[in-house]
Every structure is written in structure tokens, then in C-alpha cells.
Amino acid sequence: MPHLIPDTGPQRVITASNFVYTISSGLYLTAGVLYFTQAVHLPAAQVGIGLGIAGFVSLVMGMAVGHLADRHGARGVYAITLVVRALATACFLLVDSFWPFVLAVCAATGAQAAGVAARSPLIRHYGGDRPQEFRAHLRAVTNIGVSLGALLAGWAVQVGTRTAYQLLVVGIAIACAASAAVLVLLPAVMPGPVVDGPRWVALRDRPYLLITALDGIMAIQFKVLTVAVPLWLVEAITAPHWLISGAMLVNTLIVIAFQVRASRTIDSPAAGAGAYRRSGLAFLVSCSLLSLTAGMPPWAAATLLMVAVVIHTIGEMWHSAAGFEVSFALAPQHATGQYLGVFGLGAGLAEALGPSLLISLCITWGRPGWYVVGALFTVTGLIAPLAVRRAEYRQRFRPTHIEALGKAPVA
Structure with a gap:
């Protein structure tokens, strides 16, 4: 939608990176839990416990990594969180029991929370006089990306095979890595x-x-x-x-x-x-x-x-x-x-x-x-x-x- 395309180059780069990343979010939100229950065959109760642990771990990551972004440059730190999310998601393919699942999902969820905080200085620096309005642009774009990811995930859920779910995981990891790659086009912000x-x-x-x-x-x-x-x-x-x-x-x-x-x-x-x-x-x-x-x-x-x-x-x-x-x-x-x-x-x-x-x-x-x-x-x-x-x-x-x-x- 034309009104969601920002006016400046840096804003467009951040928006493009965000759009690619939120496609991965739509894939994961729609079928991530099903991957662990249907493809890995973990009990639903164990999946719930693991996701709860990951949620609490992610609480401490945002503030700590946000501080790193302030001190060491937001673009690089944000890109690292995306790469970590990609690698952690790829590790889902190796999960075969509860504790490897907990480690992988904690790393992925923690990187996600850290990325939100690390991106904030970029939004403030390149958001112009109203970074809050630019953040609203990103939320609208997020909804588009998540919706597209959800539609793509529907294919894996419909097919229901282990291979289909594994392809879903690969797609999430690729989208996270691609989101980080897009940031190369963004001028760095010095700490x-x-x-x-x-x-x-x-x-x-x-x-x-x-x-x-x-x-x-x-x-x-x-x-x-x-x-x-x-x-x-x-x-x-x-x-x-x-x-x-x-x-x-x-x-x-x-x-x-x-x-x-x-x-x-x-x-x-x-x-x-x-x-x-x-x-x-x-x-x-x-x-x-x-x-x-x-x-x-x-x-x-x-x-x-x-x-x-x-x-x-x-x-x-x-x-x-x-x-x-x-x-x-x-x-x-x-x-x-x-x-x-x-x-x-x-x-x-x-x-x-x-x-x-x-x-x-x-x-x-x-x-x-x-x-x-x-x-x-x-x-x-x-x-x-x-x-x-x-x-x-x-x-x-x-x-x-x-x-x-x-x-x-x-x-």
C-alpha cells in the first residue's frame, strides 16, 4: 500500500528488513508450535513449558542488548540479533528431545526480544522529527508480513509431513538471515x-x-x-x-x-x-x-x-x-x-x-x-x-x- 512506503532511503531499508523478518514471524507464529508437536513429536505440555521458560529468558535480553546497541552501534548489534535468530531457528532441525528444544527456543526467543530493543535507536535516529509515526509505519508493515507468512505456513500445516515442517523452519531461518543482509544498505549509526x-x-x-x-x-x-x-x-x-x-x-x-x-x-x-x-x-x-x-x-x-x-x-x-x-x-x-x-x-x-x-x-x-x-x-x-x-x-x-x-x- 503506497502510504506505507517511507520517504527516505534509510527508512525504506529498515522497512524492507522489517518486512522480510515479519514474514518469518508469521511462519513461526502460525506453525512453530505444530512443528515441535507434529514433526518432532514432543508432548504439548513440554512445548508449553519450554515456551514459558523462553518467554522469561527473553525478558532480560531486551534491556541488556538495548544497552549494547546504545554503546556499540545499533545497526551492527541489531544485525547480530537477526543472525542469531536465524542460527537458533536452524537448530530446530536438530531438536529431538526436551532440553535441546529448550536451548534452541530460548536462543531464538531471546534474539527476537533483543532485536526489538536493538532496533529502537535506529528508529529514533532515522525516524525524522516523528520516530513514533515511523514506528507506526513499521507496525502496519508488520501486519502485512505476518499475514503473508501465515498464508505460507498454511501450506506446511495442510501437507502435515515432517519434510513440509522442516521446509518451514528453513524458510524462517532464511528470512531472518535475509533481513540481516538488507541492513548492509543502511548507514551505520555511531554509538x-x-x-x-x-x-x-x-x-x-x-x-x-x-x-x-x-x-x-x-x-x-x-x-x-x-x-x-x-x-x-x-x-x-x-x-x-x-x-x-x-x-x-x-x-x-x-x-x-x-x-x-x-x-x-x-x-x-x-x-x-x-x-x-x-x-x-x-x-x-x-x-x-x-x-x-x-x-x-x-x-x-x-x-x-x-x-x-x-x-x-x-x-x-x-x-x-x-x-x-x-x-x-x-x-x-x-x-x-x-x-x-x-x-x-x-x-x-x-x-x-x-x-x-x-x-x-x-x-x-x-x-x-x-x-x-x-x-x-x-x-x-x-x-x-x-x-x-x-x-x-x-x-x-x-x-x-x-x-x-x-x-x-x-x-
């Missing part, structure tokens, strides 16, 4: 000057940590459409099951078409705080509508479900745009990678804990659980503006020699 003071400044920034925690709670919403809605549709309502795919398709298309536009008006921390508040209310409405679908006739349940998906997606775009804005605007330039690595901790915890929470509340408890989840998002959205104002206050009193560092030069 920023060393600033006196504690090394892990982000961990001492309590207002930023509070925003990270709140954003992590809000990030549980990403699991609503991928975990709670499919299970709710199968177990509690009479709508046709193909609506699981229909809901994801509607969500993806809306994000591709409107994420950039939604981010343009959220151009300050205060605007981001307002977007958090609106997203919480949108999630409350969507969760309430989803709870009402139980016991309805099929046509009514299907209609209400899709309305809820649209409202949820609007809230998702507001939440994403708010996170883009506050995470960049409230982070000092010299520690962008470290701060964005810390900010990723919230989403990482949501990834690890969100599915079990949603299943316990929305599926096991049922209709009341949807209202509890909606209320959780609403309260979080209402608290967020207070946390953002506190972080802005702290930012105003940050030492001036830190703020005067400016952008790192291009090599």
Missing part, C-alpha cells in the same frame, strides 16, 4: 557518547517503570483475539467457527489501513496518555459485547462478535500509538535502546502471563470474567495519564548535559 552516572539508568527511572507496567497490563489485550476469542467462540457461542479467521482478518486489515493515521494525532506524551484512556474504554465496550454473545442465535452472535472485534481493534491502535509515543518521548536519546528494552518488559510479561489469565477469567469463569478483564483495561487506561504526567515532570528535571547530547552521528 552515542558515554554519560557519567549509573549504567542502568532506565531501572532507576521509576515513573518510566510505572508506565512500563501499565502498558504491560494493557498489552494483555493482544491475546484477546488470539487466545480468548477463539476459545470463547468454540466453547460458549453458536457462531460458525470460521469467524476465528474472519476476526483476525478484519483486525489485520484495519491495522494495516489505519495504524499510521491513528498515530499522527498522538504527537505528545499528553496525547499518548489520552490514547491510553480511550483504549481502555474501547476494550471495556468490546469485552462487554463479547460476553453478551453467549446464548444468542448464531446470526446475532456472529454480528455482535464482529462489532466487538472492530471496537477492540480501534482500542488496539490507540494503545499501540500511545506506547510508541510515550516510550520514545520519555526516553533520553543516549539510552534509547536501554529504555526501549525496559519498556519491552511489560509486553514480555503480558506474552507470558496473558493467555493463562484470559483463559481463567473469560473461559473458565465465563461471562463475568469478560467484565473483569474489561474493567482491568479501563482502570489501567485511567491510571496511565497520571503516570505519564509524573514521568514528564521527572524528564523536565533530568540533567541538562544528558539532554544536550543530541543524535549520534552517521558513520
Whole structure:
């Protein structure tokens, strides 16, 4: 789509690298678990435990590698994370038992989390006056790449043979390596000057940590459409099951078409705080509508479900745009990678804990659980503006020699 093509050369290189990489993400998200259960024949319980371990390992990788990107140059560090992801994925082909699986998936997941943090200084440096808007471009492109990868993975799932799944793994590894190769076209960003003071400044920034925690709670919403809605549709309502795919398709298309536009008006921390508040209310409405679908006739349940998906997606775009804005605007330039690595901790915890929470509340408890989840998002959205104002206050009193560092030069 033309509006997703950036104006500058470096932005186009980053976008191209991101697009290739997210094709691998779509392949893995769609059929990665099935590879280990169907091709390697690991028990599903062991796969779940291994993925949980990998999720917690990845939490510490983002901040550490983000700090390396700040100190040693973001392009090189980011490229290394992509190469490590490619090699770790290739090692999936050698997995034949639980512990080799854990080692390989921890390396792959850790490299993925590290790459998100290492890329952040590149986005800030080459994102122009509004790196947050460029980040919104990348999210829209991510949805296109993931969708394409999911379609390609469908072939392996349909064929269902060990060879088909192995070809899928090879495709993931090649896409990761190709993403790293594209970065050769990107001018290097020299590391920023060393600033006196504690090394892990982000961990001492309590207002930023509070925003990270709140954003992590809000990030549980990403699991609503991928975990709670499919299970709710199968177990509690009479709508046709193909609506699981229909809901994801509607969500993806809306994000591709409107994420950039939604981010343009959220151009300050205060605007981001307002977007958090609106997203919480949108999630409350969507969760309430989803709870009402139980016991309805099929046509009514299907209609209400899709309305809820649209409202949820609007809230998702507001939440994403708010996170883009506050995470960049409230982070000092010299520690962008470290701060964005810390900010990723919230989403990482949501990834690890969100599915079990949603299943316990929305599926096991049922209709009341949807209202509890909606209320959780609403309260979080209402608290967020207070946390953002506190972080802005702290930012105003940050030492001036830190703020005067400016952008790192291009090599």
C-alpha cells in the first residue's frame, strides 16, 4: 500500500528488513508450535513449558542488548540479533528431545526480544522529527508480513509431513538471515557518547517503570483475539467457527489501513496518555459485547462478535500509538535502546502471563470474567495519564548535559 512506503532511503531499508523478518514471524507464529508437536513429536505440555521458560529468558535480553546497541552501534548489534535468530531457528532441525528444544527456543526467543530493543535507536535516529509515526509505519508493515507468512505456513500445516515442517523452519531461518543482509544498505549509526552516572539508568527511572507496567497490563489485550476469542467462540457461542479467521482478518486489515493515521494525532506524551484512556474504554465496550454473545442465535452472535472485534481493534491502535509515543518521548536519546528494552518488559510479561489469565477469567469463569478483564483495561487506561504526567515532570528535571547530547552521528 503506497502510504506505507517511507520517504527516505534509510527508512525504506529498515522497512524492507522489517518486512522480510515479519514474514518469518508469521511462519513461526502460525506453525512453530505444530512443528515441535507434529514433526518432532514432543508432548504439548513440554512445548508449553519450554515456551514459558523462553518467554522469561527473553525478558532480560531486551534491556541488556538495548544497552549494547546504545554503546556499540545499533545497526551492527541489531544485525547480530537477526543472525542469531536465524542460527537458533536452524537448530530446530536438530531438536529431538526436551532440553535441546529448550536451548534452541530460548536462543531464538531471546534474539527476537533483543532485536526489538536493538532496533529502537535506529528508529529514533532515522525516524525524522516523528520516530513514533515511523514506528507506526513499521507496525502496519508488520501486519502485512505476518499475514503473508501465515498464508505460507498454511501450506506446511495442510501437507502435515515432517519434510513440509522442516521446509518451514528453513524458510524462517532464511528470512531472518535475509533481513540481516538488507541492513548492509543502511548507514551505520555511531554509538552515542558515554554519560557519567549509573549504567542502568532506565531501572532507576521509576515513573518510566510505572508506565512500563501499565502498558504491560494493557498489552494483555493482544491475546484477546488470539487466545480468548477463539476459545470463547468454540466453547460458549453458536457462531460458525470460521469467524476465528474472519476476526483476525478484519483486525489485520484495519491495522494495516489505519495504524499510521491513528498515530499522527498522538504527537505528545499528553496525547499518548489520552490514547491510553480511550483504549481502555474501547476494550471495556468490546469485552462487554463479547460476553453478551453467549446464548444468542448464531446470526446475532456472529454480528455482535464482529462489532466487538472492530471496537477492540480501534482500542488496539490507540494503545499501540500511545506506547510508541510515550516510550520514545520519555526516553533520553543516549539510552534509547536501554529504555526501549525496559519498556519491552511489560509486553514480555503480558506474552507470558496473558493467555493463562484470559483463559481463567473469560473461559473458565465465563461471562463475568469478560467484565473483569474489561474493567482491568479501563482502570489501567485511567491510571496511565497520571503516570505519564509524573514521568514528564521527572524528564523536565533530568540533567541538562544528558539532554544536550543530541543524535549520534552517521558513520
